[in-house]
Amino acid sequence: MTINQEFRDVLREEGMRHTWQRQAVWDEIKSNDEHRDADDIFICLKQAGYPISRATVYRTIDVLVSHGLVRKLDIGEGRMRLEHKLDSHHHDHLICENCGRIIEFISPEIEALQSKISSAHGFALTHHVHQLFGRCLSYPDCDYYRSQNR
Amino acid sequence: MTINQEFRDVLREEGMRHTWQRQAVWDEIKSNDEHRDADDIFICLKQAGYPISRATVYRTIDVLVSHGLVRKLDIGEGRMRLEHKLDSHHHDHLICENCGRIIEFISPEIEALQSKISSAHGFALTHHVHQLFGRCLSYPDCDYYRSQNR
DNA sequence: GTGAGTGCAAAGTGTTTGCACGAGG
DNA sequence: CCTCGTGCAAACACTTTGCACTCAC
Numbered sequence: 208m209t210i211n212q213e214f215r216d217v218l219r220e221e222g223m224r225h226t227w228q229r230q231a232v233w234d235e236i237k238s239n240d241e242h243r244d245a246d247d248i249f250i251c252l253k254q255a256g257y258p259i260s261r262a263t264v265y266r267t268i269d270v271l272v273s274h275g276l277v278r279k280l281d282i283g284e285g286r287m288r289l290e291h292k293l294d295s296h297h298h299d300h301l302i303c304e305n306c307g308r309i310i311e312f313i314s315p316e317i318e319a320l321q322s323k324i325s326s327a328h329g330f331a332l333t334h335h336v337h338q339l340f341g342r343c344l345s346y347p348d349c350d351y352y353r354s355q356n357r
Numbered sequence: 358m359t360i361n362q363e364f365r366d367v368l369r370e371e372g373m374r375h376t377w378q379r380q381a382v383w384d385e386i387k388s389n390d391e392h393r394d395a396d397d398i399f400i401c402l403k404q405a406g407y408p409i410s411r412a413t414v415y416r417t418i419d420v421l422v423s424h425g426l427v428r429k430l431d432i433g434e435g436r437m438r439l440e441h442k443l444d445s446h447h448h449d450h451l452i453c454e455n456c457g458r459i460i461e462f463i464s465p466e467i468e469a470l471q472s473k474i475s476s477a478h479g480f481a482l483t484h485h486v487h488q489l490f491g492r493c494l495s496y497p498d499c500d501y502y503r504s505q506n507r
Numbered sequence: 508g509t510g511a512g513t514g515c516a517a518a519g520t521g522t523t524t525g526c527a528c529g530a531g532g
Numbered sequence: 533c534c535t536c537g538t539g540c541a542a543a544c545a546c547t548t549t550g551c552a553c554t555c556a557c
């Protein structure tokens with residue numbers, strides 16, 4: 208997997224150029240595990256003093272996605288959340304509609320059932336989207352938790 | 358359930374007015390089981406000769422959704438597909454990336470696992486999005502089927 | 508040197524909104 | 533009548549794109 212390879216080398220292998228812009232976007236996305244969107248990344252880089260443009264951020268994200276370094280997460284907000292794919296296995300998401308917290312979950316049972324359903328319908332499964340929406344009941348910093356416990 | 362109630366009555370109960378525009382949008386959505394989008398509905402009505410506007414179609418869809426008569430389906434295309442909720446129980450979707458076919462599936466086992474996962478994470482589940490993307494292997498009118506069988 | 512990459516601003520896409528007019532109850 | 537609903541066009545939010553310039557290799 209390209210994950211542990213130098214970013215510079217990953218690009219070179221595909222005959223793509225290494226630019227500070229691409230490095231900066233990749234570094235920024237890698238730097239934390241929140242599910243930020245393209246504009247968050249753009250703003251962080253701007254604030255850090257990089258003279259980068261929004262277009263480049265979007266284009267770079269597409270490069271990262273097509274190289275399997277980053278995953279786009281569509282939770283129905285009309286914009287894409289981003290997730291780096293370092294050290295992570297496949298997972299799906301629980302999303303708190305109240306505080307926006309996103310929790311990852313893994314369920315081999317569900318994965319197995321998905322395969323079963325797909326083949327039962329004559330489908331060759333390529334990927335899936337599975338998101339559980341609800342409200343935190345156990346996180347003190349979620350407003351909903353607060354409203355339930357006041 | 359309001360499903361079998363006259364549409365006129367459904368609206369009246371909420372103190373909303375019955376207009377031919379609302380009736381026409383609802384009739385059009387009810388008229389078939391494809392998962393069309395707002396613009397498809399708008400175009401159908403226009404072609405049928407109704408002098409309706411796109412804004413009204415969008416506004417009416419929101420009314421129908423909030424009354425539980427229609428469900429919006431976001432399959433990551435950047436627009437909403439619509440589904441009337443007549444005579445249907447909850448289901449999720451299998452989507453062919455090749456021909457666009459959408460097949461509904463129901464899995465009580467997955468539903469149960471979702472509840473289990475939610476409570477294990479201290480979440481009160483409100484709804485979920487579960488879509489399986491792949492390719493038809495069994496539908497002769499899907500290009501992918503054709504390409505595999507030529 | 509030369510073409511891939513960038514920045515800018517403009518275009519795109521699906522959807523929403525402000526406002527004046529029209530019609531349902 | 534008196535609102536709620538509608539039509540229109542403009543506004544929106546996010547993302548993509550055309551084009552001239554630039555810089556990585």
